[in-house]
Amino acid sequence: MPIERNPILMIKGIKDAQFIEEFLMLYRNKVYRQSDLLRLIDWKISLKLNNINQYDTLFEDHYLQSFRIKICCNELPTCANLKKRKPDLYDEDWKCNFCKIEEETFDHFWKCSKIQNVVQDILKRLKIF
Structure with a gap:
């Protein structure tokens, strides 16, 4: 063959x-x-x-x-993931390190208003790629 x-x-x-x-x-x-x-x-x-x-x-x-x-x-080691892994170590009340308003989850990390410029720059570079 x-x-x-x-x-x-x-x-x-x-x-x-x-x-x-x-x-x-x-x-x-x-x-x-x-x-x-x-x-x-x-x-x-x-x-x-x-x-x-x-x-x-x-x-x-x-x-x-x-x-x-x-x-x-x-x-990624977001606050939400860290709390799941070691709930006794991480404070349940901790919020996003950038905006200090919402819980830092994987989705929020990419949507956080405080880092939108960085995210947009990453997306722009990916389109060029």
């Missing part, structure tokens, strides 16, 4: 599929396994935007990759 595709691209496609499967099998990513949500995710673009490279070996690359995955999985 002749190979109708560049073998290197074929192997890369197989490795990307294996990486996505391993990512989805992590317990923290179970929300992405819902079939209706799974169809909405463009994995090719997601891997490119997150610059996820399973072959990176530098510590800095892993740190950045970890940060990007935490963003995707709503695992």
